[in-house]
Amino acid sequence: MKRVLIIGAGGVGRVVAHKCAQNEDVFSDIWLASRTKSKCDQIASEITEKTGRTIQTAAVDADNVPELVALIKQIQPFMIINVALPYQDLTIMDACLETGVHYLDTANYEPLDEAKFEYSWQWAYRDRFEKAGLMALLGSGFDPGVTNVFCAHMQKHHFDTLDYVDILDCNGGDHGYAFATNFNPEINIREVTSNGRYFENGEWIETRPMQYKKQFDFDQVGPKNMYLLYHEEMESLSVNLRGVKRMRFWMTFGDAYLKHLEVFRNIGLDSIEPIMFEGREIVPIQFLKALLPDPASLGPRTVGKTNIGVIVKGTKDGKPLSRYVYNICDHQECYKETNAQAVSYTTGVPAMIGAMMMCQGHWMKAGVYNMEEFDPDPFMAALNEHGLPWSDIETDIDVDSLPE
Known part of the structure; x- marks a missing residue:
């Protein structure tokens, strides 16, 4: 069982938190953080009502690496599930490298000031994650994912x-x-x-x-x-x-x-x-x-x-x-x-499953990877089991x- 930190409390973050809470045998402790803590508290309340589990919440500015680092050091999670904005992928990856924590996201990096999204910025982190003995799984939503x-x-x-x-x-x-x-x-x-x-x-x-x-x-x-x-x-x-x-x-x-x-x-x-x-x-x-x-x-x-x-x-x-x-x-x-509606659900469930693959060791290798680079079988089986047959x-x- 692993402790995870989810960053982002929108529709997808809500689904990820709910689905992680449903799998206590994999996710022993769940933290949910965003810029607006009240959104996290609302989701935490929903989860307690539905599952009886308590999740912890925190406020964090995902654009601020020192703030992210401080929170990660406080919580000491096995991995970060990043469902914040794509603009914030690189700051969260930087914080993971600084604190020795694994990383997962659902969408590739996009600069705030340029309408362009591609993997080049994140693929450039491959050597750094590999040398640190850490894994980054990119695009663990539905499409991509x-x-x-x-x-x-x-x-x-x-x-x-x-x-x-x-x-x-x-x-x-x-x-x-x-x-x-x-x-x-x-x-x-x-x-x-x-x-x-x-x-x-x-x-x-x-x-x-x-x-x-x-x-x-x-x-x-x-x-x-x-x-x-x-x-x-x-x-x-x-x-x-x-x-x-x-x-x-x-x-x-x-x-x-x-x-x-x-x-x-x-x-x-x-x-x-x-x-x-x-x-x-x-x-x-x-x-x-x-x-x-x-x-x-x-x-x-x-x-x-x-x-x-x-x-x-x-x-x-x-x-x-x-x-x-x-x-x-x-x-x-x-x-x-x-x-949450199905667009959030179809992104959030695969994010949880991707994290599950990493926590259980089915997918765990130092470096930066896309979804198709791993054995599809355990992930496909988990889709049937966790709501996306x-x-x-x-x-x-x-x-x-x-x-x-």
Whole structure:
């Protein structure tokens, strides 16, 4: 049994704390910290009511390495589960190195002043973590995270070559608002309004935002329009999968959501460049974030399901093969269990499972790693056990032949 420190008390942090509390045989002591301690206290109260367990809470500024170091030295956890903002990944990694503590996150580093997310900054920590005898597990959410493990599972059990990989992310939930985002609005809008990219024949091909669209009939959700985006798991998968020829990422969006984004972009509300307003400097996208509903508040009003998975086309024993592995998650069932909607749940549960893999020694090796670099089997088994059951089927679906 291990002591863990969770940093971040948003929707995902709530799920991670609940799920860790459900597994007392793995997580002996749980601390939850964020800039606003009252949010941690609220989650701790919920957990005591549901499970009878008591978790400890603390305030910490995740941008401040000395403050992080002081808290880590006080608590002395086995590892940090970082579900704070991606801007804070590097400061938390620095604090882990200084205190000799293992590290896990769910999203790769993104500079505050540049709409760019990639692993290069964190991969640069490889030697330092290895020399310190510490492990950092990157991207242990759903996508990235489970989708990486799905690919590793396909590579281990079904395919000799994975030629074509399509990652499909569908949120069929309805929260009743004209516009709201299911995770941090600033991160979500920056991600969606950026140029897309896909990987083909060893090169990255850039696309305009929402340039490519396909309609897909998602199991238990129905037909949805999905759009080609760039997503971070492709960066590591393009390196770690054997000989993949093409890899794409697709995400569903409704027409109303896209119309709001178009208006925000047209009037500059998605900008990260500071402007002067009434004698003070503001960042438009941060102002927009303040106007939008808190994603952590969407749980009680969100109905419907998510469906996230991977379609792989390749060969086995010289014969063509196509398989589809995916998970379906119900928003209201997630809320009943953890007081959070399914987008937070599908990120928080894999973060807990990734930590479980490290605490139990299934995945433990000094250095900085992505999810697909480890044996997928114990993680896949844990998904079935802890709330994210998956289906793995042969399929004749051809994404290229889907209607636009």
